Amino acid sequence: MVGGPTDPPGGSGKDDLINFDDPLYIHPSGNQKFRLWRSSISRALKARNNLDFVDDTFKRSEVDMSKQTKWDMANAVVCSWLLSSISDSIYQSQAYSEIAKYIWENIFETYNKYDGSVVFNIQKQINSLKQNDISLSNYFNKIDSLWKEFDGLTSLTECTCGASIKLKITLNLCNFIWS
Template sequence: MVLERQGVISFDLISKLEFNDPLYLHPSDTSGASLITQKLKGTENYNVWSCAMKLALQTKNKLGFIDGTCVRYEYEDDEVLLGQWDRCNSVVLTWILMSLSEDVYSGQIFSKNVESVWSELKETYDKIDGSVTFNLYKKINSCSQSGQSLSDYYHKLNAMWRQFDDMIKIDDMVSANKSFQEHNQFLKLMQFLMGLVDVSDLNLTVNLPNGTVAKILQIGNLKLSDKIQLLMCWLFHNTMLV
């Protein structure tokens, strides 16, 4: 009878947890479904994987289990909440393990604490690999429109630029140096224009980092209308360059 009453009290306490409480678990959270489709393979895709995983955990209000803001010892005075913390830790750990490639998974399967796993993965794979950086930059420089629509070409190039910037921690550099930020934006604009099939006869101008204005004379053979030209410049300035 005592155990039954304790069970009722425990269930009642857990059921009263608000959805914004890090210990709250929705029934679907324990379904075994993967949070993200990206599999961590190693250094080559750690940045993309960690970004996707943190975003997914944020939607579940479970970031605290990997960044140290929701820790076990805070609930040691309450046996019920302590047990709930252990369940949440196991759920988040399962989500992360399910998003690892087979080789990475085998090295973490016996881990018990999700924060420790996250820290170890970061320490192991959050590194600037010269060959990975080179190959990505090579793809950026060889990227061209090549039959794609203007928007498809832009989004493909922009995705690679954002991955490259994150890989070399470009935000830390540009935030402290406005001139470098403008130069970096100018290089991206030049890369975008060089990959177009043609921008001849567009009367297209760009603002240089030194404050002067340059006219793009020729980069190919496809003629775009003034409307598309203006759309391209607006899209690039307001999305990629800001």
């Protein structure tokens, strides 16, 4: 039985089963704030020419001491920006990380959870959205933000595992259900 009272905290160790009672389980629909945070922070880091620290394209020099010192200083600044932009509860788990890339990856691994139900619910919101009594500009902003979120969840920039095929099947099923 999945999620039963005999399952140990932290899951049963079976990757194919989801224990919804597990305190480490994060429901995918609760992560919209993560996606907004990631988009904003990525934009800010890119504007400061520091996105390379979190995507691992700018590595610390192993031979040049002056470059190591400069890298360490810039990395510390990026760590500070990341840590100052998260809630206290998340901060506590990341406060002792000294490399921006590891903070970024840990937060991504923990909070970038979603499944087909998230995509389905966004598509449902798009299909059922009506202007009704709201202004045209508010209606446009709402539908525009839903489409951008949908595009962000369904775009696969680099797929080598066949997930794009599964995603296309899921999206086709969603379109069939709502048409």
